[in-house]
Amino acid sequence: MVHNKVTIIGSGPAAHTAAIYLARAEMKPTLYEGMLANGIAAGGQLTTTTDVENFPGFPEGISGTGLMDKLREQSLRFGTEIITETISKVDLSSRPFKLWTEFNEDEAPITTDAVVIATGASAKRLHLPGEETYWQQGISACAVCDGAIPLFRNKPLAVVGGGDSACEEALFLTKYASKVYMIVRKDYLRASTIMQRRVEKNEKLEVLYNTVSKEAKGDGKLLSALTIENVVTKEVKDLPVSGLFYAIGHIPATKIFADQLESDEDGYLKTIPGSSLTSIPGVFAAGDVQDKRYRQAITSAGTGCMAALDAEKFLSENE
Numbered sequence: 001m002v003h004n005k006v007t008i009i010g011s012g013p014a015a016h017t018a019a020i021y022l023a024r025a026e027m028k029p030t031l032y033e034g035m036l037a038n039g040i041a042a043g044g045q046l047t048t049t050t051d052v053e054n055f056p057g058f059p060e061g062i063s064g065t066g067l068m069d070k071l072r073e074q075s076l077r078f079g080t081e082i083i084t085e086t087i088s089k090v091d092l093s094s095r096p097f098k099l100w101t102e103f104n105e106d107e108a109p110i111t112t113d114a115v116v117i118a119t120g121a122s123a124k125r126l127h128l129p130g131e132e133t134y135w136q137q138g139i140s141a142c143a144v145c146d147g148a149i150p151l152f153r154n155k156p157l158a159v160v161g162g163g164d165s166a167c168e169e170a171l172f173l174t175k176y177a178s179k180v181y182m183i184v185r186k187d188y189l190r191a192s193t194i195m196q197r198r199v200e201k202n203e204k205l206e207v208l209y210n211t212v213s214k215e216a217k218g219d220g221k222l223l224s225a226l227t228i229e230n231v232v233t234k235e236v237k238d239l240p241v242s243g244l245f246y247a248i249g250h251i252p253a254t255k256i257f258a259d260q261l262e263s264d265e266d267g268y269l270k271t272i273p274g275s276s277l278t279s280i281p282g283v284f285a286a287g288d289v290q291d292k293r294y295r296q297a298i299t300s301a302g303t304g305c306m307a308a309l310d311a312e313k314f315l316s317e318n319e
């Protein structure tokens with residue numbers, strides 16, 4: 001039977017930061033990085049992007065995969081054991097906790113004294129025709145991450161969604177874009193009143209109500225238009241835009257913890273504010289799996305550090 005002192009589940013900035021701290025503290029962490037867990041390669045969401053320009057320490061920017069390779073290397077340097085398997089089942093009802101890897105659910109479990117959950121989240125997509133071609137070539141799911149890049153400067157852009165985050169993203173993009181269209185399916189915004197007022201007041205913003213996206217179009221390399229349909233008039237037209245930002249929510253990777261750990265109405269793991277402590281002592285959460293507000297690599301790394309320090313304290317107090 002395999003027993004790990006502390007197990008990290010995940011492979012994004014939160015998981016590797018936790019691994020670096022725990023390994024340096026001689027806690028001998030074992031990290032399960034996933035085998036295309038939730039359809040994303042080991043390394044997490046940053047493996048699906050091109051350049052990362054806002055992670056401190058890289059004045060010239062760094063590619064998403066380049067950054068994740070460096071974090072992985074740093075985890076290994078201090079002795080983290082990295083296993084390229086997905087954790088598919090957990091039993092957190094008593095200590096030691098029990099974990100199973102994918103395709104081995106009927107075998108003896110891996111046991112562990114503490115767990116850091118850093119399984120991340122994934123942005124919801126519309127899966128439009130043309131989306132695969134123009135993903136990261138005009139289509140993005142993160143305005144804060146990508147809005148400032150030259151591709152979008154002084155160009156017309158579209159944001160899909162009608163909630164608070166969609167309004168926030170659209171307002172943010174008006175700093176760079178020549179014009180921002182909000183594509184809203186309903187005939188109203190779901191956002192708070194204050195957000196709606198800000199949207200209405202911004203001269204660069206135009207809300208297209210009763211509108212759905214149909215197709216992403218371009219020259220095969222870069223996005224240049226979004227086909228939209230007015231669901232009331234049935235009018236279909238091409239909106240010339242160089243950028244399309246999805247702001248329709250994220251799905252936290254928490255399915256395997258459902259009914260075992262407290263989560264909010266959207267499935268994000270709940271942590272005690274200001275800590276990484278979940279509803280079960282010895283189980284810690286870090287990164288996007290517990291954060292629906294900031295969702296950045298640096299905040300994930302920060303909470304990964306918190307989880308490592310919290311886990312280390314827990315282990316030393318329960319030895």
Ligand SMILES: Cc1cc2nc3c(=O)[nH]c(=O)nc-3n(C[C@H](O)[C@H](O)[C@H](O)COP(=O)(O)OP(=O)(O)OC[C@H]3O[C@@H](n4cnc5c(N)ncnc54)[C@H](O)[C@@H]3O)c2cc1C
Nearest residue numbers: 010011012013014034044045087120145287288295296297
């Ligand atoms: C296209 C795009 C561009 C972005 N650009 C930027 C940017 O420029 N700057 C920035 O700061 N942020 C950016 N972000 C946001 C950033 O990527 C996330 O905030 C960050 O990656 C979250 O880190 P995380 O550690 O929580 O986990 P994630 O990056 O979400 O990674 C978690 C990973 O763990 C693995 N995993 C999941 N479940 C299991 C399991 N059961 N067993 C084993 N492994 C598992 C999977 O590989 C999963 O992807 C971008 C996001 C996207 C989608």
